[in-house]
Amino acid sequence: MGDHLPVEAAATPPVLAVVGVGLIGGSFAAALRGAGAVSRVLGVGRNRKSLQEARELGLIDAQASLQEAAEQADIILLAVPVGATRQVLEALRPHLRSDTLITDAGSTKADVVAAARAALGERIGQFVPGHPIAGAEQTGPSAAMPHLYKGRTIILTPLDENDARARRRITQLWEACGARVVLMDPEQxxxxxxxxxxxxxxxxxxxxxxxxxxxxxxxxxxxxxxxxxxxxxxxxxxxxxxxxxxxxxxxxxxxxxxxxxxxxxxxxxxxxxxxxxxxxxxxxxxxxxxxxxxxxxxxx
Amino acid sequence: MGDHLPVEAAATPPVLAVVGVGLIGGSFAAALRGAGAVSRVLGVGRNRKSLQEARELGLIDAQASLQEAAEQADIILLAVPVGATRQVLEALRPHLRSDTLITDAGSTKADVVAAARAALGERIGQFVPGHPIAGAEQTGPSAAMPHLYKGRTIILTPLDENDARARRRITQLWEACGARVVLMDPEQxxxxxxxxxxxxxxxxxxxxxxxxxxxxxxxxxxxxxxxxxxxxxxxxxxxxxxxxxxxxxxxxxxxxxxxxxxxxxxxxxxxxxxxxxxxxxxxxxxxxxxxxxxxxxxxx
The missing domain is CATH 1.10.3660.10 (6-phosphogluconate dehydrogenase C-terminal like domain)
Structure with a gap:
């Protein structure tokens, strides 16, 4: 990334909110929790049964609304269908703290970036788009596993508006999951x-x-x-x-x-x-x- | 098959010749030997090393030429590239006993039947075309296994010239390998x-x-x-x-x-x-x- 900022001083690990606690979101939570890289995990979703299951499996500490996630989380992962990106970001925006970072796991990036710009406006710098190249035949919270991303590739498509700290922080989180981060532009x-x-x-x-x-x-x-x-x-x-x-x-x-x-x-x-x-x-x-x-x- | 001939009386199990002792031919030999359905197995092939390996693995009892196979075998399986069918049958024909049956394992059937008609002429009734729907990632004699055909489907495309005994005998051999036989016409x-x-x-x-x-x-x-x-x-x-x-x-x-x-x-x-x-x-x-x-x- 070209910058040489020192690694941030040890502090309380961040609070993570995962929107969509299935295979992808649940595995991210499990990996970061296993690495001691998050202090608390909030789960957001429309399916109550799925969230309950995620809690029983220890993937999340508590259920939360989008508003609560925006107010409490330091890092927010969107693991939702790409078509839902804009709506979720619009719901998060009014409550979003200025130091919170958002990333996503969507399979396409140009449309996600466009949706994020439309939803976040001047706060677009808080959104670092991503796409983990990982999956499994099973889906849902019960399929989540802390090792899903180990050795896998995560593509980040950072925006001009993302500062060095934002890029580094999202990169470090994925690396804490055992993944390798590759940077590309969204169209590529x-x-x-x-x-x-x-x-x-x-x-x-x-x-x-x-x-x-x-x-x-x-x-x-x-x-x-x-x-x-x-x-x-x-x-x-x-x-x-x-x-x-x-x-x-x-x-x-x-x-x-x-x-x-x-x-x-x-x-x-x-x-x-x-x-x-x-x-x-x-x-x-x-x-x-x-x-x-x-x-x-x-x-x- | 519509006929009601009695099962043939127990006799010495037949001598089998396999032309091409790789995964397909070797597994046929191993399965029939395991089932006690053949008394002796001859291996024919151009690759000496491969035949030697087949012998060491116990897939065949002896190497043989096409002439020896035609003279000694009761049953001959061709497990060769479909393009080699005509040449192999032409070499077998002059030495072929009238009660020997030939079948094959080629992936196509209309062209194999045409090649067999051209090579065998009036003796075409001795050829019962077949195609085992089975394979594996590995090839060669060392990949052969007695259970390859267990539960698998074998397609036979019998000819009008094949009599009931010929059809039944080839069917029984595949069934002795644990396979299920399905009859179709070559074009289908x-x-x-x-x-x-x-x-x-x-x-x-x-x-x-x-x-x-x-x-x-x-x-x-x-x-x-x-x-x-x-x-x-x-x-x-x-x-x-x-x-x-x-x-x-x-x-x-x-x-x-x-x-x-x-x-x-x-x-x-x-x-x-x-x-x-x-x-x-x-x-x-x-x-x-x-x-x-x-x-x-x-x-x-």
Whole structure:
């Protein structure tokens, strides 16, 4: 970050408020609590049962309203659908202390930044946008785990209005969770995530939809094997969440989709022409790239 | 099969020859040997080291040439690339006993049947085409396991020329491996497999190729997560094997690809128009179909 400010003197660890105490928010709370990096955790959410469960699991100390969170917290994490960002920030703003920092875990960033600017106005400097590249098949507070972010990458897309202290503080919190922080600008984030996260989900769902809509879909599904299983696993994800992500990141999605279509056109032409060399060439490049990725990835 | 012939009287279990003693052929041998369903196993292959390994692992009793296999075996399994089918059958034919049955494990069937007709001529009745829906990430004799086919589906595409005894005998052998046998015609097999096996591999490879070819591919691959991992796992497969499968099943591939493109067009239009309802509808259908499949599949 280029600045050389001294690490802040030890003081009472901050109060954390988590808006949306599911897998993502609950794991952030659990990790920071485990690291002794927070003194108290407030949980905010619309689902009373979920908050009750989070409290029983020890993820949060108390339930709170958005107003109470704004008044009491030093750090606020938004772990809500990206489409709810503006509304939540608007509710927080009138009560927000000037030294409180807000970050988020939304899967898209350009739209979240726009929503935050609209909601926070001149206080936009208190919002440091982020996106943890982590997830799991299970959701909800019971799926939260202190180690979810260990070794994972967190993308922060800081704003010009974020001062060095704000950037450093949010970075340190994620590092306390065991994560590695990468800085990008929001538009670059959205294009890269459209490519490696949103588009695979879109394509997997389109494919699954086509198979399930075929006249003899029962027979097809009966004969589907392990390749099908892996290729379609992500298509089982939440329709609401992914619809919102696709719409929030529409421009980057459409642009990346055009690139994939261009590759598909070339591969299909090689198949149609029976061009064994071209087919082999593209399959080999794909296989080598995937094997290399697999050999380096912590996810394998 | 509609016939009511009595089960054949107990006799010396047959001699099995496996052409291509890798994962598929080796597991067939190991399963039948474990079930006491074969008296002796001959291994045929071009790779001496691989055959030696198969012998040390106890998968085969002895190495043999194609001529020796034809002369000595009661049952011959071809576990070779589909493109090699005709050549192998032509080498077997002059030495083939009239009561020997041949089956195969090729991923495509219409082209294999055509190759078998060309190679075997009037002896085509001795060939019962098959395709085990089973595989594993590892290959070679050391990956072979007696339980590979347990609970898995084997597709047989019997020919009009196969008599009831031939059909029953090959069915019984697969059932002795713990598998479930399903009968289809070769063309239907190829369309269904294009849909649930070959096309996912093609699409996964096209996508992987596009990501790896992007200008900022390093950054993309660094930020790829678990969805990317699952969606692209099959793209790491053998370029040679998949090129041959795609070419062997080209017509069905192109026809199924047109169907997937039609679905992609509709989903992309919904995204472009920002039609949240349409997007949700297609994502929900895909998610429900995938979850239902997952809840019933033995592969999950």
């Amino acid at each position: 984030h959205d294009v890269v995530l459209a490519s490696v996260s949103h588009l695979p989900h879109f394509l997997s769902s389109v494919y699954m939809w086509q198979v399930a809509s075929a006249e003899n879909s029962d027979l097809r599904l009966e004969l589907a094997g392990s390749g099908f299983r892996d290729f379609t696993r992500i298509a089982a994800g939440s329709p609401e969440m992914w619809r919102d992500i696709f719409l929030a990141n529409r421009e980057a999605m459409l642009s990346e989709l055009a690139e994939v279509r261009a590759s598909l056109d070339r591969a299909e032409a090689a198949l149609r022409e029976g061009d064994a060399d071209k087919l082999h060439d593209f399959l080999e490049k794909a296989a080598l790239a995937r094997r290399f990725w697999g050999s380096r990835s912590r996810l394998q | 097999h190829d369309v269904v497999l294009a849909s649930v096996s070959h096309l996912p591999h093609f699409l996964s490879s096209v996508y992987m190729w596009q990501v790896a070819s992007a200008e900022n591919s390093d950054l993309r691959l660094e930020l790829a997560g678990s969805g990317f991992r699952d969606f692209t796992r099959i793209a790491a497969g053998s370029p040679e094997m998949w090129r041959d499968i795609f070419l062997a099943n080209r017509e069905a591939m192109l026809s199924e690809l047109a169907e997937v493109r039609a679905s992609l067009d509709r989903a992309e239009a919904a995204l472009r128009e920002g039609d949240a309802d349409k997007l949700h509808d297609f994502l929900e259908k895909a998610a429900l179909a995938r979850r239902f499949w997952g809840s019933r599949s033995r592969l999950q």
